[in-house]
Amino acid sequence: MSTNVSGAAGLPSPNWAVGLETSGLEHCPGIGLAHPAAAAALQRLQSRARRAGMALEVASGYRDYSRQLAIFNAKFQGHRPVYSDAGEQLCRSQFDDAAWLKAILHYSALPGTSRHHWGTDFDVWDSSAVASDYQLQLQASEYTGDGPFVALSDWLADLIARDDAEGFFRPYQPDTGAVALEPWHLSHRPTARLFYPQVNEELLRSLWSAGRADGSVAGSPEPVAGLTALGGQMDDVMERYVRAYYL
16 A cells, blocks of 8 residues: 655645545545555454454544534534433533533534544444444443443553554543543554644634635635634634644
């Protein structure tokens, strides 16, 4: 597989980092679009999981800016459910706009800030642990207690603790109270860390207000819902929900 990346000095480009282009990604069977180095590492991890009696599969991998925008806006507008850590669906009418936005951010990244834009991060599950018609929820209860994916979760945790997980780690652990722990979320550290310095916040703010990288507006996606609710808290949100996890 090729390891070509866009941008100067071999780094991913700012447009790739915020989900606007896929020039450095390749399509991999069973994985989808992914950074080739991350995909190769995931395939090795899948092979090891099979030898351990599990079928590690990807529930969600690459996601572009437009897809993340659609998910985020649907949640803010009440067209898509928002859940608590306990897996209970939250009621929109019980939150003001600022609190609702932060409830969404607990599980869903602002468009342009999702690690899924990079092709280095994957939400995984064990299809061998459930019936073929199982409806995957990607909730903590499935990976803890007597949930069906506890064996996979524990196996991954042990590998990560021993730095033996093919370069993967869980980016939202330990718990800081901002982004949920997401035991299903794996990030390939060697490639993901290349993207941290390429996330251009000036570009993001333009996109969030429906601008374009070239400063134009025509044909741009819709703006991010609810940003006005944050007022002067945007820097705090970026620090708590984005920069804090760029390690």
